[in-house]
Amino acid sequence: MSAARIQLQTAREFPLDPQPEASRETAPYAQVIDEICDLNWSALSRDELIDVAWAYYFFSVQFCENVGIARRLYPDDKRLEELDRGERDTDNLSPCTGVVDAGERVDHDEFMRRALNLEAINEIRRRRLLTIGAAYLGKVRAADDATRALSLPTYEDGGLERVFRSILRARRWDGPLLQAFKHFLVGHIALDSNPVEGHGSLCRHLPPNAQVFDLWLAFKQSLVAAAPVLAR
Numbered sequence: 001m002s003a004a005r006i007q008l009q010t011a012r013e014f015p016l017d018p019q020p021e022a023s024r025e026t027a028p029y030a031q032v033i034d035e036i037c038d039l040n041w042s043a044l045s046r047d048e049l050i051d052v053a054w055a056y057y058f059f060s061v062q063f064c065e066n067v068g069i070a071r072r073l074y075p076d077d078k079r080l081e082e083l084d085r086g087e088r089d090t091d092n093l094s095p096c097t098g099v100v101d102a103g104e105r106v107d108h109d110e111f112m113r114r115a116l117n118l119e120a121i122n123e124i125r126r127r128r129l130l131t132i133g134a135a136y137l138g139k140v141r142a143a144d145d146a147t148r149a150l151s152l153p154t155y156e157d158g159g160l161e162r163v164f165r166s167i168l169r170a171r172r173w174d175g176p177l178l179q180a181f182k183h184f185l186v187g188h189i190a191l192d193s194n195p196v197e198g199h200g201s202l203c204r205h206l207p208p209n210a211q212v213f214d215l216w217l218a219f220k221q222s223l224v225a226a227a228p229v230l231a232r
């Protein structure tokens with residue numbers, strides 16, 4: 001990104017006017033969250049759940065990027081600084097067998113990358129999932145920085161928690177990869193959900209814009225592309 005573009009995207013141009021709770025609940029992106037939660041999570045086979053974990057890895061990559069973008073746009077925002085401490089270079093998911101040692105600090109996308117490495121998949125399947133992930137990241141990275149920063153509360157203030165609880169409806173969690181994925185999901189529900197100190201409370205003051213819908217739709221599409229049984 002050019003310096004000129006960074007200069008244009010300052011906190012002054014994107015003032016933080018909290019959206020009323022009601023308008024967040026009725027926003028179009030909230031409908032996509034409902035649709036993701038309504039997917040057929042309990043139908044996932046073990047392999048299909050691993051495919052979902054791969055799709056989620058790419059979500060975690062863009063999420064960590066979003067945190068960095070938000071920090072850049074709002075460098076003096078102490079709540080975002082605190083949120084950043086909980087998402088990147090953090091030991092809040094440590095230890096996890098085969099992924100991170102006790103006290104080991106990683107970004108959360110690195111946690112997911114290591115989790116995926118716990119179980120080999122064949123090359124054709126890997127390429128399919130990489131293609132889906134690349135398409136998803138391409139869509140997210142085409143969004144402007146303000147949209148990506150303002151997406152944070154839609155993820156952290158209840159949205160992801162609902163998605164994670166839905167994924168946990170899957171029935172097969174055996175094996176180190178899926179155990180690590182479960183550790184990630186359960187750990188995140190705890191991190192996000194505390195109404196006072198949780199991650200939601202640290203970014204609730206950011207007002208999501210209409211374009212956040214596109215990011216949620218891309219996420220849903222990547223999940224269904226990875227595991228088509230979800231839409232049946």
Ligand SMILES: [Fe+2]
Nearest residue numbers: 156191192199
């Ligand atoms: Fe979080």
